[in-house]
Amino acid sequence: MSLKHKQKLIDLLVGTDDYLSATEISEHLGVSTRTIHSYLNSLAPIIKCTGLSLEKKTGLGIKLNGDTNKVSELLQTLEKQATLDLEPSDRQQIIFKRLLQGERVSYLDLADQYFVSRSTIVKDMKAIRETYSIGQSSFSFNNEGTKLEVTERMLQEMWGKYFYVSYSKLFGNPPYSLIHYSAFIKDELFLSNEAVNVLIQSVEELGTKYQLAEYYRIQLFENLSLLYYRVSQDYHFEGLSGYIFERVTELDTYYIAHDLASHIQESLDVVFSTQDILFLNQCLVANGLKQDLVLEGHSYFEYLADELIVKIGKIMNEDLSEDEQLKTGLLHHLVPMLFRLRNDITLTNPYIHEIKKQYSMMFHLTWYVVVDMENELGIRMPEDEIGFLMIHFQSALERKRDIKKVLIICQSGLLTTEILERRIKQFLPSVHVYEMISEEKVANVDLSKVDLIISTVDLTISGPPVIELSSIPTDRELSDVVQRMNDIFESNSHSVDRIYDQDEEHPLIHSLKNRLTIKRAHLHSESEALKYLTKPLVDAQLVNPDYLDSVFQREAMSSTAFETGVAIPHGNPSYVNQTHISILVNEKKITWGKEKVDVIILISVAKEDMEHISMIIGRIYDMMQSRSEVERIFINQSDQSIYRYLARHQ
Template identity: 25%
Template sequence: MPDYTDMWGVMMDSIFKERWVEIIKILLNSTRPMTIREMEIKLKVSNRTIRNDLDEINIYLKENKYGSIVRKPRVGIWIEIDDDRENELRKMFNEINRYVEPFSPKERQLYILKELLKCQNPITMEELSEELYVSRITIFKDINKIEEDIKRYNLSILRKQNYGVEIIGSESDFRKLVTEVFKEDRDVFSQNSLNFIRELLLESERQMDFFFTDESMSSLIFHIAISVERVRQNKSIKLDCEKKDELKSHREYSIAKYIVEKLETEFAACIPENEICYITMHILGSKIQRDYRYDDERLLSILDKDVVKLSMEIIELIGNILSVDLSNDKALLIGLALHLEPTVNRFKYDLVIKNPLLPEIKKNYPSIFGASWASSVLFEKYYGYKVNEDEIGYIAIHIGAALERQKINTKAIIVCSSGVGTSQLVSVRLGKAIPNLDIVDVISLHEVENIENKNFDIVISTVPFEYSLKPVVQISPFVEEKDIEKIKKWIKNIEGIRKPDKKILDDTLGIFFSPSLIFPKLNLKTREEVINVLGDYMLKYGYIEPAFLEEVFEREKITSTAIGKGVAIPHGNQKYVKRPVIALAILEKPVQWGENDVDLVFMLAFKEDSKLNMQNFFSEFYKILDDEKILNDIRILNSSEEIYRYLSRR
């Protein structure tokens, strides 16, 4: 049996569209034309709602070649359809349940928001009340909540009596909200339209020397579809002349122009120049993949010099924080610079990208994510942009890959005097039991004098043997469990010698904290309350200027500073910092911080001349994040002094 639910998917993404099924059932089952009034009574919705539904249903039926809805004055309404197609529709309906009220308040508000974004005309409270089977008071409260949520997009809701409600604001901000709300719900556009745009982009790629990543391709298709739909609704983007001229200077503009010419033909639309620039912006901001080797240093000569410089400084900064030398990793430098070229364009043109891996990055690599946050000061320094957590997440991926490349197994030579069979047994057993041990060679005792010529870290011997230059571990020829544990301890010591001192906390951490700015057991309910309390005390004690707090809120509006494990690190612009400091709040109960629950809040205030201090702090801070015990200890300590002594080891 065909998957009718999938075939009907475009009509089944909301309760509103499920009502379409009911309308079609009524028309198919009726032996005569139906009137609007009769359908009003059956479905308990307004005349206008029925008329709008019939318009949408008719478009769908025609696009999918099922037939059409016929409306004849003083006669009624019916569906004109042949028997085979009617049977297909009826079989579909057997797979689809009658619509019921499935919404929680949050789901209902999302539904209303989607309708406000899709509708070309204002929607009345009465229509929403009828559609959702709730009172007008409930709809009124829902609208208030929605308006509060969309403020961060600089949008608001216009309400007028006998007019309805609609979202108002700039077209650019409106499209950002559309992108966010419908990011998982692409059914808002017909599949045929999306397929056409995909083929058009694939054709355009052949004119360029790079290809879009799958993620960027999907995003571009969606943005172009939004552009076409909004133009058809006479809603075009607005750009100033200076920005338009700058965009037209890029060769990507000619690609966008070619795309628009094809779109105009396909969709019978006249697309203005501003929309060509809008598509150019999104091409420039798209992540790309090039057909190059990432260890090919010639790439650096064709990349933007400022971006390469930024990449090098980010690598140096994060390397210092993590106490690891990343400066010789050319694959990291090239990969990061390739990533940052479109990143800078996204900042420049105020474009947003979503990182689908962000929750996993925060959960599994909080220390790397936390260290990568430090790079935000460099974006502000060179470009004046506030970087969001999605972009930080991508930087963390590049750093994580570099750290994986740095993992070096311990190299060992095995000395065995019992013959080839025993030496092979020892080698195989150790290889299976200790994956991070590379066996460089297996030699007999009389070959020991030649081992200076080999590259190794440790000698593992089945016979007593002294060697002054490297550790020697004596084991049984049968490799017992105690032998394996003994070797593992030596490997741990050797790996520790390779790394800088990684003691859990350093005395220098105390420089950044003050008992007067540590607040245990705070009973606050929102992110805003926490920021205000910490900011007020930082202001009171002369650490920051008033504008610092405004900057913190502005940053949180752009992106959450939650970094995982219940920790957030709100921070403001360094130019409003008088003296570097960190204020710490330990909350009685977690508060919602973006999409995360947070109960430990470190508000960071650093200055340009405290760059070394900042690096030192993050170097210690990432160790805290990696250790659940330290985080939990901070949570359970009862006084500011106790927490201060614990953090500073004073």
């Protein structure tokens, strides 16, 4: 339980003579009623020690009794206890916020304040630099301590990262709701109710007028709040130069930024500089306000959208050229996306973790699709942007293939559920597992969004059809499911075809054994492993010497490691002369991004084979869905078994 929540809970109880229900308190704090009861139980001993008492009455709620003059003593006690009980990550968050607020901090003073050693503070500062990707040059040092010395743009970007980390840590997920996130930022920056209301109203009006998605509204509110907060403290953006300064006043959105700034100035008594308004305009474009202009003669963006559609269609063996919804969606996304990339503006994708886990194959295929666009425009696309694009492609594919959405309900633990999901995907490739949940959570799921329920427990519900299955089903059981699904979905054979059947005799797959290298070694780092796998390819002229750099660049943008202990690095197809797969089974796990891996599969695909890459990647993804499968195929079997598996000659 955070100190902030404890203080807010006490403030709520002190601020009224009436009883407050757990529901009322939970709405104020943004947590569940169960959490509120847990909070109250943890606070009870401290409240009692200060001479106050909690009174609970059934049907009425909770009330704080006693001398209210002792409240300040209670809050001081809470703060001291919180300081003693701080987790390292919490302490690092507090220190970083103090730095963001312009404070010069002394290691010795921090050690005294948080009751830890100076060496612990040194570790905290190192963790802060790593968490927020801050270089040593961003700090100034003197006898009085350490201080952040960065540009206004960099500082506001750091504030944004701080918000993201703090919110995710506090609530267990990234911000999904503008109202909820605005309350969080209000508390962090001590903004007035008036300021928050003006900023929310401004964002909602823009969002409605320009049909902005919720994640754009959340990001825009964050930008506006930080800009207002800093300007109100008399901090402004410095003169902008280069592309932004020369071209931003020509953008059609500049007048919107100017009007928005004028409205905030009049409402909240602040004054924006010209540079502040230029930055505000960048925020508007980066958060989607160009989309109403896209379809009015932007032939170059139409060309880019058409190219992407053709490429993903070839890779997935589907003609998506007639999907107007896909083209319109891409056009609406490409203009602000390219503006962001050209001007080093970051937009965090709040769903990136779920995207990489649930749609990992499509995520990596999307990267192959955008490689040529990256080369043509001279940009590098981060994983957040690839995730946004992937959503458009995945949605189009589901529309084209009429992919059925399945909800899995499992009584057993997560491991069993993951095994069940993997088995279903192997037999039913055109099924999209909407979610995997336990029986108790059925009431919280909108069943209208799924076409079928597969359950390992007895269910009595109204809604989509239910098929019962064992927790770890046999091939026979899954074959029965295929038949039942055919009956339910009117024999839609496309939805239940076994994967790869149509591609089994493709020359690329047939010759895979000659395009595959398997090595076993004892290496110590990601860099060493990539060089080890790439050198033989360069020596054999299968790839160009520049290929290794492109692999490193790809990893720098987004790690290709998975929690099952596998990494699937890949580089720019422009540097590949002949498609090849290089597999390294390492003796011990090595650090790869944020994961530990011992199986590395370097996928080197030539441009002429790009449209068939899904066949290769599909097989690889099959065997990396669980750690037990990885060990069965790679760790515990011979090289020949791996050859047979990939070439489907089992």
